[in-house]
Amino acid sequence: MSAERTLLDKLWAAHEILCREDGTSLLWVDRHLVHEGSHHAFAKLADRKMTVAEPALTFGVVDHYAPTRAGEVAPDIRRMIKTLGKNARAAGIKLFDLHDPAQGIVHVIGPEQGLTLPGMLVNCGDSHTSTHGAFGALAFGVGATEVAHILATQTIWQKRPKTMRITFDGVLGAGVTAKDMALHWIAALGADGAQGYAVEYAGDAVRALSMEGRMTLCNLSIEGGARMGMIAPDDVTFAYLEGRPAAPRGKVWQAALADWHALHSDIGASFDRKEYFDADTIAPTVTWGTSPEEALPITGHVPRDNAAKNIHATLEYMGLEAGMPLSQIAVDQVFIGSCTNGRIEDLRMAAKVLEGRRTVVPGLVSPGSMQVKKQAEEEGLAQIFVQAGLEWAGAGCSMCVGMNGDLVEAGKRCASSTNRNFKGRQGRGARTHLMSPAMVAAAAVTGRLTDVRPLLEGRI
Amino acid sequence: MNGWKILCGTAIALPQSNIDTDQLIPARFMSQPRSEGYGDFLLYDVRKAQQGHPLDRSAPKVLVAGRNFGSGSSREAAVYALVDYGISAVFAPSFGDIFAGNAVNNGLLAAQIDEDVAATLIADMGEGACKAEVDLISGRAIIAGHDIAFDLDPVRRQKLINGWDDIDLTAQYSDQIKTYRAAHVATRPWATPEI
Numbered sequence: 123m124s125a126e127r128t129l130l131d132k133l134w135a136a137h138e139i140l141c142r143e144d145g146t147s148l149l150w151v152d153r154h155l156v157h158e159g160s161h162h163a164f165a166k167l168a169d170r171k172m173t174v175a176e177p178a179l180t181f182g183v184v185d186h187y188a189p190t191r192a193g194e195v196a197p198d199i200r201r202m203i204k205t206l207g208k209n210a211r212a213a214g215i216k217l218f219d220l221h222d223p224a225q226g227i228v229h230v231i232g233p234e235q236g237l238t239l240p241g242m243l244v245n246c247g248d249s250h251t252s253t254h255g256a257f258g259a260l261a262f263g264v265g266a267t268e269v270a271h272i273l274a275t276q277t278i279w280q281k282r283p284k285t286m287r288i289t290f291d292g293v294l295g296a297g298v299t300a301k302d303m304a305l306h307w308i309a310a311l312g313a314d315g316a317q318g319y320a321v322e323y324a325g326d327a328v329r330a331l332s333m334e335g336r337m338t339l340c341n342l343s344i345e346g347g348a349r350m351g352m353i354a355p356d357d358v359t360f361a362y363l364e365g366r367p368a369a370p371r372g373k374v375w376q377a378a379l380a381d382w383h384a385l386h387s388d389i390g391a392s393f394d395r396k397e398y399f400d401a402d403t404i405a406p407t408v409t410w411g412t413s414p415e416e417a418l419p420i421t422g423h424v425p426r427d428n429a430a431k432n433i434h435a436t437l438e439y440m441g442l443e444a445g446m447p448l449s450q451i452a453v454d455q456v457f458i459g460s461c462t463n464g465r466i467e468d469l470r471m472a473a474k475v476l477e478g479r480r481t482v483v484p485g486l487v488s489p490g491s492m493q494v495k496k497q498a499e500e501e502g503l504a505q506i507f508v509q510a511g512l513e514w515a516g517a518g519c520s521m522c523v524g525m526n527g528d529l530v531e532a533g534k535r536c537a538s539s540t541n542r543n544f545k546g547r548q549g550r551g552a553r554t555h556l557m558s559p560a561m562v563a564a565a566a567v568t569g570r571l572t573d574v575r576p577l578l579e580g581r582i
Numbered sequence: 583m584n585g586w587k588i589l590c591g592t593a594i595a596l597p598q599s600n601i602d603t604d605q606l607i608p609a610r611f612m613s614q615p616r617s618e619g620y621g622d623f624l625l626y627d628v629r630k631a632q633q634g635h636p637l638d639r640s641a642p643k644v645l646v647a648g649r650n651f652g653s654g655s656s657r658e659a660a661v662y663a664l665v666d667y668g669i670s671a672v673f674a675p676s677f678g679d680i681f682a683g684n685a686v687n688n689g690l691l692a693a694q695i696d697e698d699v700a701a702t703l704i705a706d707m708g709e710g711a712c713k714a715e716v717d718l719i720s721g722r723a724i725i726a727g728h729d730i731a732f733d734l735d736p737v738r739r740q741k742l743i744n745g746w747d748d749i750d751l752t753a754q755y756s757d758q759i760k761t762y763r764a765a766h767v768a769t770r771p772w773a774t775p776e777i
């Protein structure tokens with residue numbers, strides 16, 4: 123074996139308790155995050171009369187079912203939230219409950235609270251756990267049986283994935299964001315393109331991203347099939363984390379920094395696969411279909427059927443005509459939020475587009491956390507959204523998945539800053555177009571999918 | 583969980599690719615306790631939108647589907663819906679990683695087959711039901727008269743055959759976990775949360 127190691131090698135070695143003869147490793151979990159969906163796992167534990175092994179390393183948060191607007195809360199939603207509270211209290215797990223000033227989407231608050239740190243293994247019963255890899259952590263989503271296993275043992279069985287490095291050279295154009303980078307590579311490699319791989323993002327355009335942008339990029343790894351995405355930590359990472367509530371301080375912080383500086387792929391380390399993209403050529407990108415791989419530059423056209431791919435059913439579901447320009451697709455509403463694009467920088471970009479303008483379609487803005495909400499209100503962003511004609515809501519998953527009742531009606535078309543354009547994702551029969559928050563804002567202003575770049579001129 | 587080696591029953595084809603877990607079970611059903619059964623929720627909206635969906639015309643044990651089956655959300659409820667409906671095996675060219683893991687943990691075989699084999703099968707099967715026989719030991723299946731080989735990770739094969747449960751398996755390593763934990767805490771003080 124060569125002495126040069128990848129970031130994955132280093133993270134894996136640091137967490138491997140043992141490797142069975144069959145090649146499966148038992149890994150130690152530094153942080154386990156649970157949300158309302160964990161009720162199946164807690165029920166499994168109760169069935170076996172087992173308790174949570176490491177409550178101090180487990181954190182709960184209300185997000186998927188969190189009501190984000192005033193009004194009656196449906197009984198089954200109330201029950202889901204109450205069940206999590208009951209399970210967390212019984213196990214002695216710290217819970218970010220509704221109304222907690224630190225509540226928010228699990229993948230937003232983990233980093234925000236400093237619970238996610240470089241060099242950690244982070245698990246959560248949610249596929250977008252890949253987000254936390256932006257800090258140089260080994261972070262991946264798991265199913266309910268695995269959640270129960272982690273609760274019971276603080277460990278997880280895992281086969282080591284293959285490694286893929288995705289390099290973005292060059293510089294992103296003005297108005298082009300991490301969201302566009304992600305949709306770009308997923309469109310190129312496919313929604314299962316990175317299946318079986320842990321993706322490490324590299325290159326100048328990745329280094330130039332803020333932590334928010336890096337989180338967006340890693341978040342969407344799963345939409346390209348990769349269970350984990352990661353970026354080597356650097357000064358941008360450390361500056362983001364210093365002083366966060368759960369982050370180490372003083373001497374321990376110094377010790378951490380010393381450890382974290384070693385977290386990068388060594389020069390010459392070999393990857394199972396390498397892909398290269400040129401950031402300069404990436405345009406604002408939107409999805410037209412029902413899979414994140416069905417994405418194109420906003421300057422493009424809805425594809426036509428071809429021998430390789432029958433898209434008739436998709437176009438019918440989406441209510442689109444083959445060959446029409448993407449910029450002629452009229453939307454009924456917009457949504458800004460989610461663990462992909464519900465952070466402060468996302469809201470700032472959207473506000474840049476919306477400032478002094480009026481939207482022509484209704485829309486909802488749900489900040490990723492209460493902290494983001496507070497900051498956006500202090501910075502005057504909330505006011506810009508409201509003045510533009512959008513609704514400013516509370517923090518949670520909201521219209522990304524609609525579990526709290528924030529749904530897109532059947533047949534309605536939504537320009538959305540979320541991560542999944544799957545059939546029915548935002549509601550039964552809903553039509554979702556994925557794009558960056560700035561692009562969502564542009565769609566809100568014009569009422570159709572729109573290239574945001576001219577609208578940002580002189581504003582960024 | 584009970585293990586199994588051989589399966590006989592009917593199979594149907596779902597020709598679409600990217601059948602994600604949001605389609606397999608729409609989010610609104612996931613607040614139900616499992617004890618009430620998830621079978622009715624399987625592909626709920628898809629079935630309602632299509633009169634006489636193949637799933638409603640027979641009681642299949644086996645599905646053959648397009649690539650990237652079970653992609654998306656980690657919701658194990660997607661597997662519960664399949665299993666509670668009576669499905670024991672899904673054949674497809676590729677699967678969502680998390681789905682494939684969830685499947686094994688519930689005794690469901692997610693068997694990988696070549697893309698052209700899948701295409702041939704799907705074309706031959708059409709909209710009807712056909713006979714299927716699946717053998718976990720040999721890693722072969724006969725579906726609609728085609729004898730096909732499928733790929734399955736050996737660890738997963740063992741888990742399915744024996745009905746093994748990870749929590750029980752892990753218990754035998756508790757000493758190693760303890761030793762590791764002590765060293766991990768000592769050498770990485772920063773990993774202990776401040777709150």
Ligand code: SF4
Pocket residue numbers: 185186227228229248250460461462518519522523541
């Ligand atoms: S915001 Fe959407 S994708 Fe993210 S955790 Fe919530 S439901 Fe999942």
